[in-house]
Amino acid sequence: MKKLIITGAANGIGRATVELAILQGYFVIGADKDAEGLKVLQGLYGADVFEAHIADFSDMTVIKGFIPRLYERHASIYGLVNNAGIYHGKSVYAYSDEQIDEILTVNLKALVYLSKDFAEREMPHEAQRSIVNIASVAGEVGSCDALYGATKAxxxxxSKANAWNFAPFVRVNVVSPALIHETAIYGTIPEYRRAEYARQEVLKDPILPGGVAEVILLLLGDAMRHITGRVIPVDNGAYPR
Known part of the structure; x- marks a missing residue:
């Protein structure tokens, strides 16, 4: 059974990815600061397929210790999904110094350390491994929340740099969602921004967390073994590249 780390596992895209990964036969190591959300998942899925870790990725001590502690229990892990993130949906002028530090840490620094620590331990196995990072269309076309857009860019x-750094054994790809319904941040996105997304979508079936999870699992799997360093949009065609 392949083992898979998913951060931000308790809700939204993370939870949908946990559920689909287990359905596809993965053993999932789920991390989130939402202890209650993890408890729900633990109740749904037994310890033979799901392992929960309460982790606040705004804390550098947690970030730096997370992967090393996992490898005290696991000899090898197949994949890493860096999904945990923060979105405030507000002007750059409204950010406090503390909030700036927090979003940079959760949305970017955590990925730096988790990715390199994972790759460092897996590359010696000389076997195919996979990292999928969750960005956003905001990192490609901009955002009303400048700090969010900057971190996702x-x-x-x-991800593109690490596709080179971790080759030839660890693939690194990016999923770039647009407007995702039924998530915690949906209501935080300003109404005018949601309307803009909806206006530009050429496919009209609303994007749900499960739809993003399907793309994540596809990128992780063997069918995409020749793909690395790529950005895969999940945006209903809103932003043709």
């Missing part, structure tokens, strides 16, 4: 750049 950085995630794309980091």
């Amino acid at each position: 950085a995630v794309i750049g980091l």
Whole structure:
């Protein structure tokens, strides 16, 4: 049974990815600061397929210790999904210094450390491994939340660089969602921005977390073994590249 780490596992895209990964036969290591959300997942899925870790990725001590502690229990892990993130949906002028530090840490620094720590331990196995990072269309076309957009643009750049850094054994790809319904941040997105997304979508079936999860699992799997360093949009065609 292949083992898979998913951060931000308790809700939204993360939870949908946990559920689909287990359905597809993965053993999932789920991390989130939402202890209650993890408890729900633990109740749905037994310890033979799901392992929960309460982790606040705004804390650098947690970030730096997370992967090393996992490898005290697991000899090898197949994949890493860097999904945990913060979105405030507000002007750059409204950010406090503390909030700036927090969003940079959760949305970017955590990915730097988790990715390199994972790759460092898996590359010696000389076997195919996979990292999928969750960015956003905001990292490609901009955002009303400048800090969010900046961090997601950085995630794309980091992913492309790490596709080189971790080759030939660890693939690194990016999923770039647009407007995702039924998530915690949906209501935080300003109404005018939601209307803009909806206006530009050429496919009209609303994007749900499960739809993004399907793309994540596809990128992780063997069918995409020749793909690395790519940004895969999940945006209903709203932003043709």
